[in-house]
Amino acid sequence: AQSVAQPEDQVNVAEGNPLTVKCTYSVSGNPYLFWYVQYPNRGLQFLLKYITGDNLVKGSYGFEAEFNKSQTSFHLKKPSALVSDSALYFCAVRDPPRGDSSYKLIFGSGTRLLVRP
Amino acid sequence: KAGVTQTPRYLIKTRGQQVTLSCSPISGHRSVSWYQQTPGQGLQFLFEYFSETQRNKGNFPGRFSGRQFSNSRSEMNVSTLELGDSALYLCASSLPGTGQETQYFGPGTRLLVL
Numbered sequence: 451a452q453s454v455a456q457p458e459d460q461v462n463v464a465e466g467n468p469l470t471v472k473c474t475y476s477v478s479g480n481p482y483l484f485w486y487v488q489y490p491n492r493g494l495q496f497l498l499k500y501i502t503g504d505n506l507v508k509g510s511y512g513f514e515a516e517f518n519k520s521q522t523s524f525h526l527k528k529p530s531a532l533v534s535d536s537a538l539y540f541c542a543v544r545d546p547p548r549g550d551s552s553y554k555l556i557f558g559s560g561t562r563l564l565v566r567p
Numbered sequence: 568k569a570g571v572t573q574t575p576r577y578l579i580k581t582r583g584q585q586v587t588l589s590c591s592p593i594s595g596h597r598s599v600s601w602y603q604q605t606p607g608q609g610l611q612f613l614f615e616y617f618s619e620t621q622r623n624k625g626n627f628p629g630r631f632s633g634r635q636f637s638n639s640r641s642e643m644n645v646s647t648l649e650l651g652d653s654a655l656y657l658c659a660s661s662l663p664g665t666g667q668e669t670q671y672f673g674p675g676t677r678l679l680v681l
Contacts, residue, residue: 482667493571493657494672501667540610552622552663554600555670557610
């Protein structure tokens with residue numbers, strides 16, 4: 451079964467510093483991985499996805515993620531954090547990874563990012 | 568292009584009642600999925616519909632059901648509400664086809680069961 455893990459419940463970073471939100475995955479076959487962000491009282495906003503190709507994926511709002519097959523990780527990064535980046539971040543994996551176009555997303559438990567001024 | 572819309576945004580019900588939530592997908596999107604978000608269980612998949620057919624179902628009791636209409640709009644119904652059904656219910660739509668598509672989420676319906 452596909453699964454993702456987000457080992458940190460919360461990440462604290464100062465504005466202007468780089469940020470990393472960690473995600474590891476467990477899948478059979480090649481994974482389709484996603485990052486979403488959730489602001490208070492809002493739905494999930496898509497940030498980026500890895501399907502195939504370059505291991506460094508660039509997404510919305512200056513975020514990027516690095517796919518590392520050997521470490522089964524897909525960490526979310528941003529070179530310079532903003533206070534407005536404070537939100538709940540979810541890593542997700544597509545299940546099943548290939549084949550039937552019908553699929554569901556399996557989400558990690560979420561990481562709360564707090565960027566202090 | 569307008570995003571995924573969900574109605575109502577907030578709902579208060581009592582135990583034993585039933586509730587119907589509505590979702591309108593992004594124009595042109597024909598796949599609609601539903602997820603439940605709770606503090607304890609996180610985000611869990613409920614079901615997915617495409618062309619008015621349920622293609623995938625999560626591990627939820629039969630009290631949770633859904634349907635999709637010919638215009639791709641979807642509804643989900645929860646009968647005999649329990650306190651534990653209090654949650655944020657999220658709808659997502661996508662353009663099915665390649666298997667690489669992205670699911671785009673609506674703002675959710677927050678259900679409180681008293």
